[in-house]
Amino acid sequence: MRHVKCVVIGGGSAxxxxxxxxxxxxxxxxxxxxxxxxxxxxxxxxxxxxGLTRFKEELTGPSYAERLVTEFxxxxxxVELDSTVIRLNPxxxxxxxxxxxxxxxxxxxxILALGARERTRGNIMIPGDRSVGVxxxxxxxxxxxxxxxxxxxxxxxLGSGDIGLIMARRMTIAKxxxxxxxxxxxxxxxxxxxLVQCLYDYDIPLYLSTTIxxxxxxxxxESIELSRVDENLKPISGTEFNVEVDTVLLSVxxxxxxxxxxxxxxxxxxxxxGPKINQYYETSISGIFACGNGLHIxxxxxxxxxxxxxxxxxxxxYLNQNTQSDQSIPVMxxxxxxxxxxxxxxxxxxxxxxxxxxxxxxxxxxxxxTKDEIIMTLPxxxxxxxxLEMITIPLPLIEKIQDEVRLEIIS
Amino acid sequence: MYDIIIIGSxxxxxxxxxxxxxxxxxxxxxxxxxEIMNEVxxxxxxxxHAGYDPEEGTLKAKLNLIGAKRYPKIANDLNVDYEQxxxxxxxxxxxxxxxxxxxxxxxxxxxxxxxxxxxDEIREMEPNISDSVIEALYFPTTAIITPWQMGFxxxxxxxxxxVKLFRQTKVIGIEKNENYRVHTTQGLFESKCVINCSxxxxxxxxxxxxxxxxxxxxxRKGEYQVSDIRDESYLNHVIYxxxxxxxxxxxxxxxxxxxxxxxxxSYVIENRYDFSxxxxxxxxVDSKISQIIKPLAKNRMIRQFAGVRPGSLSKDxxxxxxxxxINVIGIDSPGLASAPGISEYVVNSFLKNYFxxxxxxxxxxxxxxxxLSSDERNELIKxxxxxxxxxxxxxxISEKEIMNAIHLPxxxxxxxxxxxITRPGSGRCQGGFCESEVVRILARELNVDMExxxxxxxxxxxxxxxxxxxx
Numbered sequence: 089m090r091h092v093k094c095v096v097i098g099g100g101s102a103x104x105x106x107x108x109x110x111x112x113x114x115x116x117x118x119x120x121x122x123x124x125x126x127x128x129x130x131x132x133x134x135x136x137x138x139g140l141t142r143f144k145e146e147l148t149g150p151s152y153a154e155r156l157v158t159e160f161x162x163x164x165x166x167v168e169l170d171s172t173v174i175r176l177n178p179x180x181x182x183x184x185x186x187x188x189x190x191x192x193x194x195x196x197x198x199i200l201a202l203g204a205r206e207r208t209r210g211n212i213m214i215p216g217d218r219s220v221g222v223x224x225x226x227x228x229x230x231x232x233x234x235x236x237x238x239x240x241x242x243x244x245x246l247g248s249g250d251i252g253l254i255m256a257r258r259m260t261i262a263k264x265x266x267x268x269x270x271x272x273x274x275x276x277x278x279x280x281x282x283l284v285q286c287l288y289d290y291d292i293p294l295y296l297s298t299t300i301x302x303x304x305x306x307x308x309x310e311s312i313e314l315s316r317v318d319e320n321l322k323p324i325s326g327t328e329f330n331v332e333v334d335t336v337l338l339s340v341x342x343x344x345x346x347x348x349x350x351x352x353x354x355x356x357x358x359x360x361x362g363p364k365i366n367q368y369y370e371t372s373i374s375g376i377f378a379c380g381n382g383l384h385i386x387x388x389x390x391x392x393x394x395x396x397x398x399x400x401x402x403x404x405x406y407l408n409q410n411t412q413s414d415q416s417i418p419v420m421x422x423x424x425x426x427x428x429x430x431x432x433x434x435x436x437x438x439x440x441x442x443x444x445x446x447x448x449x450x451x452x453x454x455x456x457x458t459k460d461e462i463i464m465t466l467p468x469x470x471x472x473x474x475x476l477e478m479i480t481i482p483l484p485l486i487e488k489i490q491d492e493v494r495l496e497i498i499s
Numbered sequence: 500m501y502d503i504i505i506i507g508s509x510x511x512x513x514x515x516x517x518x519x520x521x522x523x524x525x526x527x528x529x530x531x532x533x534e535i536m537n538e539v540x541x542x543x544x545x546x547x548h549a550g551y552d553p554e555e556g557t558l559k560a561k562l563n564l565i566g567a568k569r570y571p572k573i574a575n576d577l578n579v580d581y582e583q584x585x586x587x588x589x590x591x592x593x594x595x596x597x598x599x600x601x602x603x604x605x606x607x608x609x610x611x612x613x614x615x616x617x618x619d620e621i622r623e624m625e626p627n628i629s630d631s632v633i634e635a636l637y638f639p640t641t642a643i644i645t646p647w648q649m650g651f652x653x654x655x656x657x658x659x660x661x662v663k664l665f666r667q668t669k670v671i672g673i674e675k676n677e678n679y680r681v682h683t684t685q686g687l688f689e690s691k692c693v694i695n696c697s698x699x700x701x702x703x704x705x706x707x708x709x710x711x712x713x714x715x716x717x718x719r720k721g722e723y724q725v726s727d728i729r730d731e732s733y734l735n736h737v738i739y740x741x742x743x744x745x746x747x748x749x750x751x752x753x754x755x756x757x758x759x760x761x762x763x764x765s766y767v768i769e770n771r772y773d774f775s776x777x778x779x780x781x782x783x784v785d786s787k788i789s790q791i792i793k794p795l796a797k798n799r800m801i802r803q804f805a806g807v808r809p810g811s812l813s814k815d816x817x818x819x820x821x822x823x824x825i826n827v828i829g830i831d832s833p834g835l836a837s838a839p840g841i842s843e844y845v846v847n848s849f850l851k852n853y854f855x856x857x858x859x860x861x862x863x864x865x866x867x868x869x870x871l872s873s874d875e876r877n878e879l880i881k882x883x884x885x886x887x888x889x890x891x892x893x894x895x896i897s898e899k900e901i902m903n904a905i906h907l908p909x910x911x912x913x914x915x916x917x918x919x920i921t922r923p924g925s926g927r928c929q930g931g932f933c934e935s936e937v938v939r940i941l942a943r944e945l946n947v948d949m950e951x952x953x954x955x956x957x958x959x960x961x962x963x964x965x966x967x968x969x970x
């Protein structure tokens with residue numbers, strides 16, 4: 089069996105960054121990508137707004153990808169395209185299929201940069217007819233930006249996450265009538281700039297606290313029933329109204345895509361839907377690391393790539409410095425948080441904590457404590473579920489940590 | 500001019516075509532949809548029931564038993580999936596003990612293998628069974644199949660062996676002179692005998708010939724939920740609750756592919772083409788399933804669907820011959836399980852009165868291509884590298900397997916057809932990643948534009964499909 093230092097699974101914004109960084113650290117890796125081109129989902133994101141942090145300029149998705157891909161190829165990193173990983177085993181054997189055969193490779197380390205998939209109608213259980221014309225926003229985006237087909241003429245979008253907002257604008261530019269966007273929460277889940285540039289600029293109405301409760305149409309979608317929801321997000325009877333559309337696009341959340349991770353027996357976090365990691369992005373199996381949207385969902389691609397950079401450094405540490413983490417201090421949080429990453433830390437270096445809150449909060453303090461001692465307090469004028477927050481605990485403060493770290497929000 | 504016209508290509512029509520293709524008779528099948536196995540047969544539990552359930556003396560009782568006995572050989576001959584995973588008929592209260600005894604007695608009379616099992620053994624067999632289950636009957640012969648795989652395999656075998664299939668050919672009138680004259684949207688077909696196995700439209704088709712027929716159908720909808728769980732140990736058997744007058748109840752089972760499936764509900768509906776799901780129905784599935792197994796996390800659900808079953812008012816199958824016009828109608832549950840019994844019965848009890856059946860010489864073998872193992876795939880990649888280009892990552896389906904589905908003798912013409920034959924779009928992402936690639940491959944292989952590829956009858960990617968001149 090072939091033996092490599094590191095296998096990177098996934099050639100999107102996380103995997104590419106990781107492979108590039110590995111090469112710079114003099115670690116040879118093999119990158120496996122399931123598509124026939126590198127770049128991942130960026131290739132279909134033809135809008136701009138990418139790269140402000142990483143490249144200090146505003147790029148489209150394909151341009152952002154091109155920067156990484158060009159550097160990747162210039163560095164002469166080994167890549168196998170059209171290669172789908174079907175199995176990962178705890179001994180770090182990676183099994184993959186490509187047009188040359190079914191292969192197994194033994195890796196010293198593995199980086200999972202698996203990306204995310206979109207939640208579907210079946211995931212959120214929208215009842216109604218078995219109509220054609222219900223797509224995830226990303227599928228419609230692929231049809232339009234890659235294949236050149238605009239799948240709808242009168243379109244309704246469920247979910248005001250960024251992809252939904254981007255597609256509202258994109259479908260409008262492609263001459264579809266976007267009748268409206270509904271959001272089950274009382275606030276939008278997209279970035280403010282996208283709300284302004286994609287909805288308000290095109291006079292597309294946003295219905296908050298509203299969801300689709302039924303889809304009608306034998307054959308093609310003919311109409312949908314919308315309902316207002318109460319504070320528990322349950323539809324309120326009597327508030328139904330119908331809208332005639334031929335297409336419904338769903339932008340109802342991304343899920344880290346982890347079939348092979350789960351099947352390998354790697355411990356998962358039900359909150360992130362990604363693997364549990366320590367501060368070195370290492371999963372429950374030593375030598376297997378995770379980053380990007382396959383680990384948790386990001387809002388901005390620049391931070392996806394940054395995780396790729398970080399994880400490469402961890403692989404270097406794992407392969408060359410032989411410093412196993414001797415501690416595993418759990419990171420806990422109160423109910424204001426959807427999740428906090430990493431799930432465990434040690435006390436050997438500064439830690440960057442990443443978290444998302446459950447609902448919008450104004451003028452609060454994020455408190456980091458260990459046992460009864462508060463080690464950090466950060467005032468925040470605003471916290472939004474749509475925005476991933478990051479806090480670094482510097483080394484001197486880390487040393488104060490006892491058996492656990494806990495994040496709390498106080499007003 | 501044919502010897503026999505079969506109207507409808509659900510599991511009954513497909514099984515009959517398979518059966519008849521082995522004899523020296525000329526047969527054609529008329530199907531109104533773009534794909535076969537498209538209505539009743541596409542949306543059901545996919546079970547070969549053991550046969551203890553139907554009332555004594557009914558055709559259902561008789562034909563279910565024959566069907567269950569014949570399936571293993573048919574599945575083997577056609578190389579389709581068939582797994583005898585066994586079932587548990589569970590009881591949750593002492594009041595149900597008598598009912599269990601009744602089914603045990605029936606099973607015994609019908610020589611169906613069974614065993615009474617108690618709490619500890621049940622839990623050993625099914626770790627995730629509900630705590631409330633106290634007793635069960637175990638039927639080791641209950642089997643799971645994939646309905647459309649079975650139907651497609653039968654019809655492909657039939658077509659390879661001379662049966663003619665006409666799709667998008669809707670029957671609009673039937674008359675009898677010397678022969679039967681069947682008028683369709685694609686012209687006139689004539690034959691000596693006609694078999695009406697047109698599912699939801701069974702009575703309507705019968706009425707073309709006999710406007711005064713007294714047969715009536717009642718349409719029952721059943722809603723299902725499907726999970727993406729691939730944990731082989733979550734469920735090992737089919738779990739049946741105690742049947743009621745509404746039917747077998749809401750079952751829990753795993754499919755051949757390893758998904759868990761829960762359902763169906765049972766409601767009489769007016770519109771026979773109402774394949775819609777409802778919040779009420781889906782909640783009912785949830786609550787009933789939680790009475791027999793431990794609940795599964797909600798976010799594991801990937802799909803909901805409804806099936807419609809045409810039942811006769813007499814609650815039994817209607818299989819009868821009127822001078823060579825053979826009605827096979829009211830085929831609700833256990834229709835799939837009974838299909839080989841029904842086809843055998845139609846041939847032996849009726850068609851033999853009209854034809855001297857002789858075995859056809861030189862039958863051509865047709866074997867279904869099952870899902871590939873890694874070793875098989877590796878070998879095939881050496882022959883054609885497209886076996887190594889994975890299009891559907893969730894289900895590990897390659898470009899070549901999709902091409903094979905399109906180029907079968909009865910191949911896929913639609914996205915739905917590809918999905919049924921070889922599964923892209925059935926997994927976690929529900930086609931989110933691969934659908935456009937499937938459309939592209941269909942368009943390329945059928946040499947049409949992507950916009951002209953149907954999802955289903957007359958429904959396309961864009962609202963107007965290829966007819967859209969404004970694009």
